[in-house]
Amino acid sequence: MGEEFDFIVIGAGSAGCAVASRLGEAGHKVLLLEAGGSDRNPFIHIPLGYSLLYDNPSVNWCYESLPEPHVNGRRLFQPRGKVLGGTGAINGMIYMRGQPQDFDGWAADGCIGWG
């Protein structure tokens, strides 16, 4: 409890792991906190194993939406990872290439290096 850190990152999901890693590589002392457990479930590491993690509360928050007026008041299931790696650990591992025009637009708006 007496330890000090330059940064505390909450959530070791897709974004939190990358942010913590980059901060560490830059020489900062980082505490990365994750609500879920380790990623030892084998279906995290087997492509298409995600279908068995889709509603598995040991690695998934298993959220539900509020009743949605546009789908007849139904609550929709909202899976989200609760494990090291976050939703990236329970997702479909699908890679999609972004539209170049989107990136170029962000660069034109001032995001240097995104083009």
Ligand SMILES: Cc1cc2nc3c(=O)[nH]c(=O)nc-3n(C[C@H](O)[C@H](O)[C@H](O)COP(=O)(O)OP(=O)(O)OC[C@H]3O[C@@H](n4cnc5c(N)ncnc54)[C@H](O)[C@@H]3O)c2cc1C
């Ligand atoms: C079913 C499904 C399939 C998907 N398939 C694909 C795919 O094939 N390809 C693709 O590119 N994208 C896919 N996605 C989307 C992608 O996985 C997410 O957009 C991405 O993982 C989100 O990253 P994130 O860092 O924002 O959040 P997350 O990765 O969800 O990370 C958030 C982390 O914070 C933790 N956390 C939350 N609250 C606290 C707290 N209070 N204290 C500590 N820790 C906390 C959570 O447990 C979690 O680990 C899919 C998403 C879902 C739901």
